[in-house]
Amino acid sequence: MIRSEILKEIAPILRPHLVVCNIGLPSQEMHMIDDQPTNFYMLGTMGLASSIGLGVALAQDKTVISIDGDGSVLTNLGTLPTIANNVADNFILMIIDNGSYGSTGDQPTYAGKKTNLTDVARACGCENVVEVQDKDTGAALEAAIASKKMTILVVKCDSGNVKVPVITKDPVVIRDRFMNAIAS
Amino acid sequence: MSISTQIVDDMVANGINFVTTVPCKQLGGVIDEVEARPEIYHIPSNKEDEGMGLCAGAFMGGKRPCIIMQNTAIGVTINTLVTLTQFYRMPLPMLISYRGELLEPVACQVEMAVHTKALLAQLNIPTYHFHHQDDAKELDAILKYTFMCNKPVAILTDATFWGGY
Ligand SMILES: [Mg+2]
Numbered sequence: 001m002i003r004s005e006i007l008k009e010i011a012p013i014l015r016p017h018l019v020v021c022n023i024g025l026p027s028q029e030m031h032m033i034d035d036q037p038t039n040f041y042m043l044g045t046m047g048l049a050s051s052i053g054l055g056v057a058l059a060q061d062k063t064v065i066s067i068d069g070d071g072s073v074l075t076n077l078g079t080l081p082t083i084a085n086n087v088a089d090n091f092i093l094m095i096i097d098n099g100s101y102g103s104t105g106d107q108p109t110y111a112g113k114k115t116n117l118t119d120v121a122r123a124c125g126c127e128n129v130v131e132v133q134d135k136d137t138g139a140a141l142e143a144a145i146a147s148k149k150m151t152i153l154v155v156k157c158d159s160g161n162v163k164v165p166v167i168t169k170d171p172v173v174i175r176d177r178f179m180n181a182i183a184s
Numbered sequence: 185m186s187i188s189t190q191i192v193d194d195m196v197a198n199g200i201n202f203v204t205t206v207p208c209k210q211l212g213g214v215i216d217e218v219e220a221r222p223e224i225y226h227i228p229s230n231k232e233d234e235g236m237g238l239c240a241g242a243f244m245g246g247k248r249p250c251i252i253m254q255n256t257a258i259g260v261t262i263n264t265l266v267t268l269t270q271f272y273r274m275p276l277p278m279l280i281s282y283r284g285e286l287l288e289p290v291a292c293q294v295e296m297a298v299h300t301k302a303l304l305a306q307l308n309i310p311t312y313h314f315h316h317q318d319d320a321k322e323l324d325a326i327l328k329y330t331f332m333c334n335k336p337v338a339i340l341t342d343a344t345f346w347g348g349y
Contacts, residue, residue, distance in 0.1 A: 055237065055249075059242040059245025059247040076234055
């Protein structure tokens with residue numbers, strides 16, 4: 001499976017929760033598949049989906065799921081020790097690991113070569129690190145939400161993209177409706 | 185009362201309750217004070233752009249954030265400041281150690297100091313410079329201003345302000 005197929009399958013599971021979507025195709029795909037006020041779309045700033053998600057989770061009680069990528073986690077690798085040492089049990093970091101920089105044309109990442117992000121997350125001190133294959137994502141995500149334990153979910157899948165339109169919503173509108181959804 | 189205590193008192197009085205820090209010798213007293221306050225969640229970050237991501241999330245989750253860092257971080261965070269903090273219109277007070285100013289012993293720090301105000305001006309970031317201890321009296325007003333206008337705001341604190349190295 002490729003990322004957009006996984007997102008389509010888990011959209012009903014994500015819907016009631018706060019979701020921070022990574023820059024580029026992950027945001028555009030979520031926006032196309034199931035736009036919700038509880039979704040925060042990153043329009044720029046590669047690498048910070050996990051940091052933004054952790055910030056939201058530490059600030060309030062609702063469940064927060066950051067949809068990140070292997071390339072973006074590599075960009076901001078310092079995020080994993082910060083997550084490990086600031087446990088928010090309402091936070092799930094889902095790393096869609098397709099071994100490539102999808103949004104820029106599927107150039108290979110080191111995560112698709114010798115670097116194992118599951119092992120990296122564990123070495124950084126993250127306690128609940130679960131690696132799953134694409135088809136098992138839904139069940140693993142439901143289990144992580146139900147566990148009420150901070151979880152790093154590494155989803156191994158194929159690289160590849162579908163054609164999606166860019167997001168033209170104003171960033172302040174995205175931010176405002178996300179904040180209203182959090183406060184409601 | 186120490187200047188560090190006074191600064192953190194002003195933060196707490198303005199409802200700041202989520203502070204990320206990157207270590208700094210000059211700001212060490214402020215960082216200790218932040219860590220000691222029960223009103224503040226203190227989350228050290230490994231890099232300043234990561235810290236700004238944490239602050240953006242915390243703000244959207246209902247907290248009032250602040251970042252404490254050195255001026256070298258301006259070089260690290262320009263993309264984050266413009267595409268996240270400014271593009272989404274979020275408030276972020278940045279308490280900055282202004283290395284490379286008078287009394288600086290390390291030449292390399294001057295190389296970033298000479299660009300600091302020019303970069304902040306280019307980014308349209310409101311900038312305040314604390315040189316004498318009396319200047320810190322404006323901090324309360326600066327914090328109110330930051331959360332009024334939803335912008336990143338820089339507070340540069342130099343070595344003279346901190347009483348030398
Ligand atoms: Mg990828």
